[in-house]
Structure formats: structure tokens, C-alpha cells
Amino acid sequence: MKRCSEALDFREKVSMVTGGASGIGLGIVRALTEAGAAVMMVDVDRVRARRERDSLKEAGFEVEFSGADVRKEKDCQKAVAESAEKYGRLDILVNWAGVMVRKEILKMSEKKRMGSGARCKS
Numbered sequence: 001m002k003r004c005s006e007a008l009d010f011r012e013k014v015s016m017v018t019g020g021a022s023g024i025g026l027g028i029v030r031a032l033t034e035a036g037a038a039v040m041m042v043d044v045d046r047v048r049a050r051r052e053r054d055s056l057k058e059a060g061f062e063v064e065f066s067g068a069d070v071r072k073e074k075d076c077q078k079a080v081a082e083s084a085e086k087y088g089r090l091d092i093l094v095n096w097a098g099v100m101v102r103k104e105i106l107k108m109s110e111k112k113r114m115g116s117g118a119r120c121k122s
């Protein structure tokens with residue numbers, strides 16, 4: 001199987017990945033950097049995002065991060081502004097921030113339910 005970096009050429013492209021500090025989002029960040037894109041990693045977990053950004057930079061990739069909670073419009077605007085200031089453009093947006101809650105919905109508090117994206121449809 002071909003790696004992304006062999007199949008895609010994203011040199012000169014600027015991307016933004018929300019939820020990019022962990023899991024699938026981080027995998028997408030890695031794939032995009034390997035394909036040559038600059039990546040603005042956006043995540044609410046600033047500690048993890050900074051660590052992953054530093055490790056990718058050490059490996060020679062072009063990555064920055066913006067600490068943002070994508071539920072907040074102002075944070076999203078700040079992330080886009082930081083990306084525009086750093087890279088001057090945005091070609092690719094991967095909106096992957098999310099949470100996965102493994103719990104019966106009736107055992108979750110309303111606050112937890114509303115924060116997790118889980119909804120009762122009845």
C-alpha cells in the first residue's frame with residue numbers, strides 16, 4: 001500500500017486540522033505533513049498539541065498549533081487569524097475535533113450529554 005506522501009503532493013498547500021493533537025486527527029496531521037503541506041493544528045488540549053507540534057518540527061515538518069475550543073466561535077476565528085498570519089492562506093480544512101463517550105445515555109448527566117454531542121431524539 002502506498003503512503004500518503006507517495007500518493008499525494010501537497011507542497012505549497014496550507015492545511016488546518018481541528019482535533020489534530022491526538023488520535024485520528026493527529027494521524028491526518030502526520031499524513032498531510034508527509035505529503036508536504038504546512039499544517040495548523042487546532043486543539044483544545046494545548047499541552048498535547050505543543051508536544052506533538054514540537055516532535056513534528058524536530059522531524060523537519062512545517063507545523064504550528066493554535067489552542068482553541070471549536071465549540072467557541074471566537075476561538076475558531078482566532079485559529080483562522082493565526083493561520084492567516086503565519087501562512088497567508090488556507091487550502092485544506094479537516095474538521096476532526098470530537099469526543100467519543102462510551103456510556104449509556106440515560107446514565108449521563110445532562111451537562112455531559114450536551115457537551116458530548118450525544119442527543120436524545122425521542
Ligand SMILES: NC(=O)c1ccc[n+]([C@@H]2O[C@H](COP(=O)([O-])OP(=O)(O)OC[C@H]3O[C@@H](n4cnc5c(N)ncnc54)[C@H](O)[C@@H]3O)[C@@H](O)[C@H]2O)c1
Nearest residue numbers: 019021022023024025043044045069070071097098099100
Ligand atoms: N477512533 C475511532 O475509531 C473513531 C471512529 C469513527 C469516528 N470517530 C470520531 O472521530 C472523532 C475523533 O476521534 P479520536 O479517536 O481521534 O479521538 P481522540 O480523543 O484521540 O482525539 C480527539 C481530539 O480532539 C480534541 N478535541 C476534543 N474536543 C475539542 C474541542 N471542543 N475543540 C478542540 N479540540 C477538541 C481532543 O483534545 C483530542 O486531541 C470523535 O468525534 C470520534 O467520535 C472516531
